[in-house]
Amino acid sequence: MEFVEAVEELAQRAGLEVPREAGAAHPDSSTRPHYELLERISAWYQEQLRSHAQANRAIEYLKNRGLTGEVAARFGIGYAPPGWEHLTSALNAGEKIQHMLLELGLTIQRDDGKGAYDRFRDRVMFPIHDRRGRTIGFGGRVLDNGTPKYMNSPESSVFHKGQELYGLYEARKAVRKLERILVVEGYMDVVMLAQFDINYAVATLGTATTPEHLEVLFRTVPEVVFCFDGDRAGREAAWRALENTLPVLTDGREARFLFLPDGEDPDSLVQKIGKPAFEQLVDSAGHLSDFFFERLSATLDIDSIDGRARLVNLARPLLARLPDGMFRQLMTERLAELARTSFASVSTRLELPRGAADKPPPAPARPAPGAGGKSPVRDAIAILLYQPSLAQKIGELPFKEPVDVPGVALLEELLQLLQQQPLASTGAILEHWREREEVRHLARLAQWSPVREDLDLLPDLQRQLRLIYRLHLEQRIEFLTNRDKIQRLDENERKEYWRLQTLLQETRQSG
Numbered sequence: 001m002e003f004v005e006a007v008e009e010l011a012q013r014a015g016l017e018v019p020r021e022a023g024a025a026h027p028d029s030s031t032r033p034h035y036e037l038l039e040r041i042s043a044w045y046q047e048q049l050r051s052h053a054q055a056n057r058a059i060e061y062l063k064n065r066g067l068t069g070e071v072a073a074r075f076g077i078g079y080a081p082p083g084w085e086h087l088t089s090a091l092n093a094g095e096k097i098q099h100m101l102l103e104l105g106l107t108i109q110r111d112d113g114k115g116a117y118d119r120f121r122d123r124v125m126f127p128i129h130d131r132r133g134r135t136i137g138f139g140g141r142v143l144d145n146g147t148p149k150y151m152n153s154p155e156s157s158v159f160h161k162g163q164e165l166y167g168l169y170e171a172r173k174a175v176r177k178l179e180r181i182l183v184v185e186g187y188m189d190v191v192m193l194a195q196f197d198i199n200y201a202v203a204t205l206g207t208a209t210t211p212e213h214l215e216v217l218f219r220t221v222p223e224v225v226f227c228f229d230g231d232r233a234g235r236e237a238a239w240r241a242l243e244n245t246l247p248v249l250t251d252g253r254e255a256r257f258l259f260l261p262d263g264e265d266p267d268s269l270v271q272k273i274g275k276p277a278f279e280q281l282v283d284s285a286g287h288l289s290d291f292f293f294e295r296l297s298a299t300l301d302i303d304s305i306d307g308r309a310r311l312v313n314l315a316r317p318l319l320a321r322l323p324d325g326m327f328r329q330l331m332t333e334r335l336a337e338l339a340r341t342s343f344a345s346v347s348t349r350l351e352l353p354r355g356a357a358d359k360p361p362p363a364p365a366r367p368a369p370g371a372g373g374k375s376p377v378r379d380a381i382a383i384l385l386y387q388p389s390l391a392q393k394i395g396e397l398p399f400k401e402p403v404d405v406p407g408v409a410l411l412e413e414l415l416q417l418l419q420q421q422p423l424a425s426t427g428a429i430l431e432h433w434r435e436r437e438e439v440r441h442l443a444r445l446a447q448w449s450p451v452r453e454d455l456d457l458l459p460d461l462q463r464q465l466r467l468i469y470r471l472h473l474e475q476r477i478e479f480l481t482n483r484d485k486i487q488r489l490d491e492n493e494r495k496e497y498w499r500l501q502t503l504l505q506e507t508r509q510s511g
Helices: 003-014 032-051 055-064 069-074 086-090 095-104 168-174 187-195 211-220 232-248 266-283 288-297 305-319 326-339 343-348 376-386 388-392 408-420 426-432 438-445 458-486 491-509
Strands: 078-080 107-109 116-118 123-129 135-142 150-152 180-184 201-203 223-229 254-260
Touching: 032 055, 032 078, 032 086, 032 095, 032 123, 032 135, 055 123, 069 187, 086 095, 086 116, 095 107, 095 116, 135 187, 168 187, 168 201, 168 211, 180 187, 180 211, 180 266, 187 201, 187 266, 211 223, 211 232, 223 232, 223 266, 232 254, 232 288, 232 305, 254 266, 254 288, 288 305, 288 326, 305 326, 326 343, 376 388, 376 408, 376 426, 376 438, 376 458, 388 408, 408 426, 408 458, 426 438, 458 491
Parallel strands: 180 201, 180 223, 223 254
Antiparallel strands: 078 123, 107 116, 123 135, 135 150
Protein backbone atom coordinates (compact mmCIF):
# COMPACT_ATOMS: atom_id res chain seq x y z
CA MET A 1 0.00 0.00 0.00
CA GLU A 2 0.95 3.63 -0.28
CA PHE A 3 2.09 5.15 3.04
CA VAL A 4 -1.11 7.05 3.87
CA GLU A 5 -3.25 4.10 2.79
CA ALA A 6 -1.26 1.79 5.09
CA VAL A 7 -1.64 4.16 8.06
CA GLU A 8 -5.39 4.38 7.46
CA GLU A 9 -5.69 0.60 7.26
CA LEU A 10 -3.71 -0.03 10.45
CA ALA A 11 -5.66 2.63 12.33
CA GLN A 12 -8.95 1.08 11.26
CA ARG A 13 -7.83 -2.38 12.43
CA ALA A 14 -6.71 -0.97 15.77
CA GLY A 15 -9.89 1.07 16.23
CA LEU A 16 -7.98 4.36 16.29
CA GLU A 17 -8.51 7.72 14.63
CA VAL A 18 -5.65 9.10 12.56
CA PRO A 19 -4.76 12.59 13.86
CA ARG A 20 -5.16 15.30 11.22
CA GLU A 21 -4.34 18.92 10.85
CA ALA A 22 -7.18 21.30 11.58
CA GLY A 23 -9.52 21.57 8.63
CA ALA A 24 -8.02 18.62 6.76
CA ALA A 25 -10.67 16.44 5.16
CA HIS A 26 -10.62 12.68 5.46
CA PRO A 27 -9.18 11.31 2.19
CA ASP A 28 -12.17 9.02 1.71
CA SER A 29 -14.85 11.55 2.62
CA SER A 30 -16.08 12.12 -0.94
CA THR A 31 -16.16 8.44 -1.91
CA ARG A 32 -17.17 6.83 1.39
CA PRO A 33 -20.89 6.80 0.46
CA HIS A 34 -19.98 4.97 -2.77
CA TYR A 35 -18.08 2.25 -0.89
CA GLU A 36 -20.93 1.87 1.60
CA LEU A 37 -23.47 1.57 -1.20
CA LEU A 38 -21.36 -1.04 -3.02
CA GLU A 39 -21.15 -3.12 0.18
CA ARG A 40 -24.94 -3.04 0.51
CA ILE A 41 -25.34 -4.11 -3.11
CA SER A 42 -22.80 -6.92 -2.73
CA ALA A 43 -24.68 -8.24 0.30
CA TRP A 44 -27.96 -8.00 -1.63
CA TYR A 45 -26.57 -9.99 -4.58
CA GLN A 46 -25.36 -12.68 -2.15
CA GLU A 47 -28.78 -12.80 -0.52
CA GLN A 48 -30.42 -13.24 -3.94
CA LEU A 49 -28.23 -16.30 -4.57
CA ARG A 50 -29.65 -17.82 -1.39
CA SER A 51 -33.27 -16.79 -1.63
CA HIS A 52 -34.43 -15.62 -5.07
CA ALA A 53 -37.02 -17.80 -6.81
CA GLN A 54 -34.81 -18.16 -9.91
CA ALA A 55 -31.49 -18.52 -8.08
CA ASN A 56 -31.45 -22.28 -8.75
CA ARG A 57 -30.19 -21.57 -12.26
CA ALA A 58 -27.18 -19.73 -10.86
CA ILE A 59 -26.58 -22.39 -8.21
CA GLU A 60 -26.73 -25.16 -10.81
CA TYR A 61 -24.30 -23.24 -13.01
CA LEU A 62 -21.80 -22.93 -10.14
CA LYS A 63 -22.21 -26.61 -9.20
CA ASN A 64 -21.72 -27.68 -12.80
CA ARG A 65 -18.51 -25.67 -12.88
CA GLY A 66 -17.40 -27.66 -9.83
CA LEU A 67 -17.59 -24.85 -7.31
CA THR A 68 -18.44 -25.48 -3.64
CA GLY A 69 -20.63 -23.27 -1.51
CA GLU A 70 -17.70 -22.62 0.82
CA VAL A 71 -15.48 -21.00 -1.79
CA ALA A 72 -18.45 -19.15 -3.32
CA ALA A 73 -19.11 -17.60 0.07
CA ARG A 74 -15.42 -16.80 0.56
CA PHE A 75 -15.38 -14.75 -2.65
CA GLY A 76 -18.81 -13.23 -1.99
CA ILE A 77 -20.35 -14.62 -5.18
CA GLY A 78 -23.96 -13.58 -5.67
CA TYR A 79 -26.77 -13.42 -8.21
CA ALA A 80 -28.37 -10.54 -10.11
CA PRO A 81 -31.93 -11.70 -10.85
CA PRO A 82 -33.66 -11.05 -14.17
CA GLY A 83 -35.61 -7.84 -14.35
CA TRP A 84 -34.99 -4.18 -14.96
CA GLU A 85 -35.29 -2.18 -11.73
CA HIS A 86 -34.40 -4.52 -8.87
CA LEU A 87 -31.59 -2.40 -7.41
CA THR A 88 -33.59 0.81 -7.17
CA SER A 89 -36.44 -1.05 -5.53
CA ALA A 90 -34.32 -3.18 -3.17
CA LEU A 91 -32.34 -0.19 -1.94
CA ASN A 92 -35.46 1.96 -1.61
CA ALA A 93 -33.37 4.43 -3.57
CA GLY A 94 -34.07 8.10 -3.28
CA GLU A 95 -32.65 10.67 -5.65
CA LYS A 96 -29.16 10.62 -4.08
CA ILE A 97 -28.85 6.82 -4.24
CA GLN A 98 -30.19 6.77 -7.79
CA HIS A 99 -27.54 9.30 -8.77
CA MET A 100 -24.78 7.20 -7.17
CA LEU A 101 -26.02 4.05 -8.93
CA LEU A 102 -25.67 5.88 -12.25
CA GLU A 103 -22.21 7.18 -11.27
CA LEU A 104 -21.07 3.66 -10.40
CA GLY A 105 -22.51 2.27 -13.63
CA LEU A 106 -24.76 -0.20 -11.83
CA THR A 107 -27.79 1.35 -13.48
CA ILE A 108 -28.08 2.86 -16.95
CA GLN A 109 -30.23 5.86 -17.78
CA ARG A 110 -33.05 5.15 -20.21
CA ASP A 111 -32.90 6.70 -23.68
CA ASP A 112 -35.80 9.00 -22.91
CA GLY A 113 -34.06 10.22 -19.74
CA LYS A 114 -36.91 8.96 -17.55
CA GLY A 115 -35.57 6.57 -14.96
CA ALA A 116 -32.84 3.94 -15.18
CA TYR A 117 -32.52 0.17 -15.44
CA ASP A 118 -30.12 -2.39 -13.92
CA ARG A 119 -26.88 -3.02 -15.80
CA PHE A 120 -26.54 -6.58 -14.43
CA ARG A 121 -29.50 -8.91 -15.03
CA ASP A 122 -29.69 -12.70 -14.69
CA ARG A 123 -25.95 -13.04 -14.04
CA VAL A 124 -23.69 -14.71 -11.51
CA MET A 125 -22.01 -11.80 -9.73
CA PHE A 126 -18.38 -11.57 -8.62
CA PRO A 127 -17.64 -8.62 -6.32
CA ILE A 128 -14.31 -6.94 -7.01
CA HIS A 129 -12.34 -5.74 -3.96
CA ASP A 130 -9.48 -3.31 -3.67
CA ARG A 131 -6.38 -4.00 -1.57
CA ARG A 132 -8.22 -2.86 1.55
CA GLY A 133 -11.08 -5.28 0.94
CA ARG A 134 -13.61 -2.62 -0.05
CA THR A 135 -16.05 -3.53 -2.82
CA ILE A 136 -15.29 -1.28 -5.79
CA GLY A 137 -17.23 -2.95 -8.62
CA PHE A 138 -18.63 -6.19 -9.99
CA GLY A 139 -18.16 -8.70 -12.74
CA GLY A 140 -21.18 -10.60 -14.02
CA ARG A 141 -21.30 -13.91 -15.91
CA VAL A 142 -24.36 -14.49 -18.07
CA LEU A 143 -26.33 -17.72 -17.48
CA ASP A 144 -27.64 -18.28 -20.99
CA ASN A 145 -26.11 -17.76 -24.41
CA GLY A 146 -26.40 -13.99 -24.22
CA THR A 147 -23.58 -11.57 -24.81
CA PRO A 148 -21.30 -10.37 -23.51
CA LYS A 149 -20.46 -13.54 -21.61
CA TYR A 150 -18.64 -11.52 -18.94
CA MET A 151 -19.43 -7.91 -18.10
CA ASN A 152 -17.58 -5.60 -15.71
CA SER A 153 -18.68 -2.46 -13.94
CA PRO A 154 -17.52 0.60 -15.89
CA GLU A 155 -14.81 2.93 -14.61
CA SER A 156 -15.92 5.12 -11.73
CA SER A 157 -14.52 7.31 -8.98
CA VAL A 158 -13.63 4.17 -6.98
CA PHE A 159 -12.97 1.63 -9.75
CA HIS A 160 -10.05 1.87 -12.17
CA LYS A 161 -9.56 -1.33 -14.15
CA GLY A 162 -5.98 -0.59 -15.09
CA GLN A 163 -4.97 -0.51 -11.41
CA GLU A 164 -7.05 -3.26 -9.77
CA LEU A 165 -6.69 -7.06 -9.80
CA TYR A 166 -9.45 -9.53 -9.01
CA GLY A 167 -8.50 -11.86 -6.15
CA LEU A 168 -5.48 -9.91 -4.82
CA TYR A 169 -7.21 -9.01 -1.58
CA GLU A 170 -8.37 -12.62 -1.10
CA ALA A 171 -4.86 -13.92 -1.84
CA ARG A 172 -3.25 -11.63 0.71
CA LYS A 173 -5.85 -12.68 3.24
CA ALA A 174 -5.33 -16.41 2.63
CA VAL A 175 -1.52 -16.50 2.53
CA ARG A 176 0.36 -14.87 5.37
CA LYS A 177 3.46 -14.17 3.27
CA LEU A 178 2.97 -14.33 -0.46
CA GLU A 179 6.08 -15.21 -2.44
CA ARG A 180 4.51 -15.65 -5.87
CA ILE A 181 1.43 -14.48 -7.77
CA LEU A 182 -0.10 -16.28 -10.74
CA VAL A 183 -1.82 -13.93 -13.20
CA VAL A 184 -4.73 -15.65 -15.00
CA GLU A 185 -7.48 -14.36 -17.27
CA GLY A 186 -10.85 -15.00 -15.61
CA TYR A 187 -12.79 -14.83 -12.35
CA MET A 188 -13.56 -18.55 -12.42
CA ASP A 189 -9.87 -19.36 -12.85
CA VAL A 190 -9.07 -17.47 -9.64
CA VAL A 191 -11.95 -18.98 -7.69
CA MET A 192 -11.40 -22.57 -8.84
CA LEU A 193 -7.68 -22.42 -8.10
CA ALA A 194 -8.54 -21.18 -4.60
CA GLN A 195 -10.88 -24.13 -4.19
CA PHE A 196 -7.87 -26.36 -4.82
CA ASP A 197 -5.93 -24.42 -2.19
CA ILE A 198 -3.89 -22.51 -4.77
CA ASN A 199 -4.44 -19.15 -3.14
CA TYR A 200 -2.08 -16.90 -5.08
CA ALA A 201 -3.94 -16.34 -8.36
CA VAL A 202 -5.28 -12.97 -9.55
CA ALA A 203 -6.97 -11.82 -12.76
CA THR A 204 -6.96 -8.58 -14.68
CA LEU A 205 -10.36 -7.02 -15.26
CA GLY A 206 -10.86 -7.35 -18.98
CA THR A 207 -7.68 -5.45 -19.79
CA ALA A 208 -4.11 -6.38 -20.63
CA THR A 209 -1.64 -6.28 -17.74
CA THR A 210 -0.72 -2.62 -17.30
CA PRO A 211 2.45 -1.07 -15.78
CA GLU A 212 0.24 -0.02 -12.85
CA HIS A 213 -0.83 -3.65 -12.33
CA LEU A 214 2.80 -4.73 -12.40
CA GLU A 215 3.90 -2.18 -9.83
CA VAL A 216 1.14 -3.41 -7.51
CA LEU A 217 2.16 -7.04 -8.09
CA PHE A 218 5.87 -6.52 -7.57
CA ARG A 219 5.29 -4.46 -4.45
CA THR A 220 3.47 -7.53 -3.13
CA VAL A 221 5.71 -10.40 -4.29
CA PRO A 222 9.13 -10.83 -5.92
CA GLU A 223 7.89 -13.35 -8.53
CA VAL A 224 5.01 -13.00 -11.00
CA VAL A 225 3.96 -15.90 -13.24
CA PHE A 226 1.78 -15.06 -16.24
CA CYS A 227 -0.54 -17.86 -17.33
CA PHE A 228 -1.75 -17.91 -20.94
CA ASP A 229 -3.25 -20.26 -23.49
CA GLY A 230 -0.63 -21.96 -25.60
CA ASP A 231 -2.18 -20.86 -28.90
CA ARG A 232 -1.08 -17.94 -31.04
CA ALA A 233 -3.41 -15.47 -29.32
CA GLY A 234 -2.09 -16.54 -25.93
CA ARG A 235 1.50 -16.04 -27.00
CA GLU A 236 0.70 -12.62 -28.42
CA ALA A 237 -0.90 -11.64 -25.10
CA ALA A 238 2.17 -12.99 -23.29
CA TRP A 239 4.47 -10.87 -25.46
CA ARG A 240 2.45 -7.75 -24.64
CA ALA A 241 2.75 -8.60 -20.95
CA LEU A 242 6.51 -9.03 -21.38
CA GLU A 243 6.84 -5.63 -23.03
CA ASN A 244 4.94 -3.97 -20.17
CA THR A 245 7.03 -5.84 -17.60
CA LEU A 246 10.46 -4.76 -18.87
CA PRO A 247 10.43 -1.19 -17.47
CA VAL A 248 9.55 -2.35 -13.91
CA LEU A 249 11.89 -5.35 -13.79
CA THR A 250 14.41 -4.06 -11.29
CA ASP A 251 16.87 -6.45 -9.68
CA GLY A 252 15.16 -8.87 -7.29
CA ARG A 253 12.00 -9.08 -9.39
CA GLU A 254 11.29 -12.09 -11.58
CA ALA A 255 8.67 -12.67 -14.28
CA ARG A 256 7.86 -16.08 -15.76
CA PHE A 257 5.45 -17.43 -18.37
CA LEU A 258 3.27 -20.55 -18.22
CA PHE A 259 1.59 -21.72 -21.42
CA LEU A 260 -1.27 -24.19 -20.96
CA PRO A 261 -2.12 -27.14 -23.23
CA ASP A 262 -4.50 -26.41 -26.11
CA GLY A 263 -8.12 -26.12 -25.06
CA GLU A 264 -7.33 -25.81 -21.36
CA ASP A 265 -7.62 -22.93 -18.92
CA PRO A 266 -6.55 -22.94 -15.24
CA ASP A 267 -10.14 -23.70 -14.14
CA SER A 268 -10.50 -26.83 -16.27
CA LEU A 269 -6.90 -28.00 -15.94
CA VAL A 270 -6.69 -27.93 -12.16
CA GLN A 271 -9.87 -30.00 -11.95
CA LYS A 272 -8.32 -32.61 -14.27
CA ILE A 273 -4.84 -32.90 -12.79
CA GLY A 274 -5.20 -31.61 -9.20
CA LYS A 275 -3.14 -29.24 -7.10
CA PRO A 276 0.27 -31.02 -7.00
CA ALA A 277 0.48 -31.49 -10.78
CA PHE A 278 -0.77 -27.96 -11.47
CA GLU A 279 1.79 -26.44 -9.12
CA GLN A 280 4.51 -28.47 -10.83
CA LEU A 281 3.52 -26.72 -14.05
CA VAL A 282 3.75 -23.36 -12.33
CA ASP A 283 7.16 -24.29 -10.90
CA SER A 284 8.38 -25.16 -14.39
CA ALA A 285 7.12 -21.92 -16.02
CA GLY A 286 9.63 -20.44 -18.43
CA HIS A 287 11.74 -17.45 -17.50
CA LEU A 288 11.18 -14.09 -19.14
CA SER A 289 14.70 -14.15 -20.55
CA ASP A 290 14.08 -17.48 -22.31
CA PHE A 291 10.76 -16.36 -23.80
CA PHE A 292 12.32 -13.06 -24.85
CA PHE A 293 15.15 -14.56 -26.90
CA GLU A 294 13.14 -17.52 -28.21
CA ARG A 295 10.48 -15.17 -29.55
CA LEU A 296 12.91 -12.75 -31.20
CA SER A 297 15.05 -15.44 -32.80
CA ALA A 298 12.18 -17.76 -33.85
CA THR A 299 12.08 -16.49 -37.44
CA LEU A 300 15.78 -15.59 -37.76
CA ASP A 301 18.74 -17.60 -38.94
CA ILE A 302 21.14 -16.74 -36.14
CA ASP A 303 23.79 -18.92 -37.76
CA SER A 304 24.09 -16.16 -40.37
CA ILE A 305 25.67 -12.74 -39.87
CA ASP A 306 22.51 -11.11 -41.21
CA GLY A 307 20.27 -12.97 -38.76
CA ARG A 308 22.48 -12.14 -35.77
CA ALA A 309 22.63 -8.48 -36.77
CA ARG A 310 18.85 -8.37 -37.04
CA LEU A 311 18.50 -10.04 -33.63
CA VAL A 312 20.58 -7.28 -32.05
CA ASN A 313 18.55 -4.66 -33.89
CA LEU A 314 15.25 -6.14 -32.63
CA ALA A 315 16.42 -6.68 -29.06
CA ARG A 316 18.16 -3.31 -28.63
CA PRO A 317 15.12 -1.03 -28.07
CA LEU A 318 13.51 -3.60 -25.76
CA LEU A 319 16.55 -4.17 -23.57
CA ALA A 320 17.07 -0.41 -23.38
CA ARG A 321 13.75 -0.25 -21.51
CA LEU A 322 15.10 -2.38 -18.66
CA PRO A 323 16.14 -0.47 -15.53
CA ASP A 324 19.88 -0.26 -15.07
CA GLY A 325 21.08 -3.19 -12.97
CA MET A 326 22.41 -6.73 -12.95
CA PHE A 327 19.46 -8.21 -14.86
CA ARG A 328 19.93 -5.76 -17.71
CA GLN A 329 23.63 -6.57 -17.80
CA LEU A 330 23.00 -10.32 -17.90
CA MET A 331 20.40 -9.94 -20.65
CA THR A 332 22.90 -7.91 -22.65
CA GLU A 333 25.56 -10.58 -22.13
CA ARG A 334 23.13 -13.24 -23.37
CA LEU A 335 22.36 -11.16 -26.47
CA ALA A 336 26.12 -10.83 -27.10
CA GLU A 337 26.49 -14.62 -26.85
CA LEU A 338 23.69 -15.24 -29.35
CA ALA A 339 25.08 -12.59 -31.71
CA ARG A 340 28.60 -14.06 -31.28
CA THR A 341 30.07 -10.69 -30.50
CA SER A 342 31.45 -8.90 -27.46
CA PHE A 343 29.47 -7.53 -24.57
CA ALA A 344 31.02 -4.10 -25.15
CA SER A 345 29.92 -4.11 -28.78
CA VAL A 346 26.29 -4.83 -27.87
CA SER A 347 26.09 -2.65 -24.76
CA THR A 348 27.26 0.48 -26.58
CA ARG A 349 24.30 0.05 -28.91
CA LEU A 350 21.90 0.01 -25.96
CA GLU A 351 22.96 3.42 -24.69
CA LEU A 352 20.13 5.93 -24.31
CA PRO A 353 20.11 9.48 -23.00
CA ARG A 354 21.07 9.42 -19.35
CA GLY A 355 18.29 8.02 -17.17
CA ALA A 356 15.94 7.23 -20.07
CA ALA A 357 16.36 3.47 -19.77
CA ASP A 358 15.23 3.53 -16.15
CA LYS A 359 11.89 5.08 -16.98
CA PRO A 360 8.80 3.14 -18.05
CA PRO A 361 7.27 4.13 -21.37
CA PRO A 362 5.13 7.25 -21.01
CA ALA A 363 1.46 6.74 -20.21
CA PRO A 364 -1.02 7.69 -22.92
CA ALA A 365 -1.41 11.43 -22.79
CA ARG A 366 -4.70 12.80 -21.57
CA PRO A 367 -6.36 15.47 -23.71
CA ALA A 368 -4.63 18.82 -23.21
CA PRO A 369 -6.55 22.09 -22.90
CA GLY A 370 -7.72 24.14 -25.85
CA ALA A 371 -8.66 23.44 -29.44
CA GLY A 372 -6.73 24.11 -32.60
CA GLY A 373 -3.62 22.26 -31.39
CA LYS A 374 -2.08 18.99 -32.48
CA SER A 375 -4.57 16.60 -30.86
CA PRO A 376 -7.80 15.98 -32.79
CA VAL A 377 -9.25 14.22 -29.72
CA ARG A 378 -8.64 17.30 -27.59
CA ASP A 379 -10.10 19.58 -30.26
CA ALA A 380 -13.23 17.43 -30.68
CA ILE A 381 -13.88 17.40 -26.91
CA ALA A 382 -13.37 21.17 -26.67
CA ILE A 383 -15.87 21.79 -29.49
CA LEU A 384 -18.46 19.50 -27.87
CA LEU A 385 -18.03 21.23 -24.50
CA TYR A 386 -18.54 24.59 -26.17
CA GLN A 387 -21.60 23.45 -28.15
CA PRO A 388 -23.00 20.15 -26.71
CA SER A 389 -25.93 20.10 -29.15
CA LEU A 390 -23.53 19.15 -31.98
CA ALA A 391 -23.53 15.57 -30.65
CA GLN A 392 -27.00 15.17 -32.17
CA LYS A 393 -25.89 16.44 -35.59
CA ILE A 394 -22.68 14.61 -36.41
CA GLY A 395 -24.45 11.58 -37.83
CA GLU A 396 -22.63 8.27 -38.11
CA LEU A 397 -19.15 8.24 -36.57
CA PRO A 398 -16.30 7.52 -39.00
CA PHE A 399 -14.98 4.88 -36.58
CA LYS A 400 -15.66 1.56 -38.34
CA GLU A 401 -13.88 -0.46 -35.62
CA PRO A 402 -12.58 0.07 -32.05
CA VAL A 403 -10.18 3.01 -32.08
CA ASP A 404 -6.99 2.81 -30.01
CA VAL A 405 -6.01 6.48 -29.69
CA PRO A 406 -5.28 8.21 -26.35
CA GLY A 407 -8.31 10.15 -25.11
CA VAL A 408 -10.86 8.47 -27.40
CA ALA A 409 -12.48 6.58 -24.51
CA LEU A 410 -13.28 9.91 -22.84
CA LEU A 411 -14.56 11.36 -26.14
CA GLU A 412 -16.84 8.36 -26.74
CA GLU A 413 -18.17 8.54 -23.18
CA LEU A 414 -18.91 12.24 -23.69
CA LEU A 415 -20.74 11.54 -26.96
CA GLN A 416 -22.77 8.79 -25.30
CA LEU A 417 -23.75 11.12 -22.45
CA LEU A 418 -24.81 13.87 -24.87
CA GLN A 419 -26.85 11.46 -26.97
CA GLN A 420 -28.65 10.25 -23.84
CA GLN A 421 -29.09 13.79 -22.48
CA PRO A 422 -29.40 16.05 -25.55
CA LEU A 423 -30.22 19.13 -23.49
CA ALA A 424 -27.21 18.84 -21.18
CA SER A 425 -25.28 22.05 -20.66
CA THR A 426 -21.51 22.39 -20.28
CA GLY A 427 -22.02 22.78 -16.53
CA ALA A 428 -24.08 19.58 -16.37
CA ILE A 429 -21.35 17.73 -18.26
CA LEU A 430 -18.68 18.86 -15.80
CA GLU A 431 -20.95 17.88 -12.90
CA HIS A 432 -21.27 14.38 -14.40
CA TRP A 433 -17.47 13.97 -14.10
CA ARG A 434 -17.18 15.86 -10.81
CA GLU A 435 -15.79 12.95 -8.78
CA ARG A 436 -13.41 11.72 -11.47
CA GLU A 437 -9.90 12.75 -12.38
CA GLU A 438 -10.94 13.68 -15.93
CA VAL A 439 -12.91 16.67 -14.64
CA ARG A 440 -9.68 18.73 -14.43
CA HIS A 441 -8.97 18.20 -18.12
CA LEU A 442 -12.58 18.79 -19.13
CA ALA A 443 -12.76 22.00 -17.09
CA ARG A 444 -9.68 23.35 -18.88
CA LEU A 445 -11.01 22.34 -22.29
CA ALA A 446 -14.33 24.01 -21.47
CA GLN A 447 -12.54 27.37 -21.35
CA TRP A 448 -11.95 27.29 -25.12
CA SER A 449 -14.15 29.36 -27.39
CA PRO A 450 -13.95 30.09 -31.14
CA VAL A 451 -12.66 33.38 -32.49
CA ARG A 452 -16.18 34.27 -33.66
CA GLU A 453 -19.32 33.03 -31.99
CA ASP A 454 -21.23 32.75 -35.29
CA LEU A 455 -18.91 30.09 -36.71
CA ASP A 456 -20.44 26.80 -37.87
CA LEU A 457 -18.47 24.28 -35.80
CA LEU A 458 -20.10 21.11 -37.14
CA PRO A 459 -17.75 20.69 -40.14
CA ASP A 460 -14.74 21.23 -37.88
CA LEU A 461 -16.00 18.61 -35.40
CA GLN A 462 -16.58 16.11 -38.22
CA ARG A 463 -13.09 16.81 -39.55
CA GLN A 464 -11.54 16.14 -36.13
CA LEU A 465 -13.39 12.81 -35.92
CA ARG A 466 -12.02 11.83 -39.34
CA LEU A 467 -8.52 12.82 -38.22
CA ILE A 468 -8.87 10.60 -35.13
CA TYR A 469 -9.82 7.64 -37.30
CA ARG A 470 -6.92 8.35 -39.64
CA LEU A 471 -4.53 8.47 -36.69
CA HIS A 472 -5.83 5.10 -35.52
CA LEU A 473 -5.30 3.58 -38.97
CA GLU A 474 -1.76 4.95 -39.18
CA GLN A 475 -0.87 3.58 -35.73
CA ARG A 476 -2.29 0.14 -36.50
CA ILE A 477 -0.43 0.00 -39.83
CA GLU A 478 2.78 0.99 -38.06
CA PHE A 479 2.21 -1.76 -35.48
CA LEU A 480 1.74 -4.41 -38.17
CA THR A 481 4.78 -3.13 -40.06
CA ASN A 482 6.98 -3.42 -36.96
CA ARG A 483 5.48 -6.79 -36.10
CA ASP A 484 6.37 -8.09 -39.55
CA LYS A 485 10.00 -7.30 -38.78
CA ILE A 486 9.93 -9.51 -35.67
CA GLN A 487 7.67 -12.29 -36.90
CA ARG A 488 6.21 -12.51 -40.39
CA LEU A 489 2.52 -11.62 -40.56
CA ASP A 490 0.12 -14.47 -41.15
CA GLU A 491 -2.47 -14.42 -43.94
CA ASN A 492 -5.19 -12.73 -41.87
CA GLU A 493 -2.82 -10.05 -40.65
CA ARG A 494 -1.64 -9.35 -44.21
CA LYS A 495 -5.25 -8.99 -45.31
CA GLU A 496 -5.85 -6.58 -42.40
CA TYR A 497 -2.73 -4.62 -43.38
CA TRP A 498 -3.92 -4.04 -46.94
CA ARG A 499 -7.49 -3.34 -45.81
CA LEU A 500 -6.19 -0.66 -43.46
CA GLN A 501 -4.04 0.81 -46.23
CA THR A 502 -7.14 1.10 -48.44
CA LEU A 503 -9.15 2.73 -45.64
CA LEU A 504 -6.32 5.15 -44.93
CA GLN A 505 -6.19 6.16 -48.57
CA GLU A 506 -9.96 6.73 -48.56
CA THR A 507 -9.78 8.94 -45.45
CA ARG A 508 -7.01 11.02 -47.00
CA GLN A 509 -8.99 11.54 -50.19
CA SER A 510 -12.08 12.58 -48.23
CA GLY A 511 -10.08 15.12 -46.28
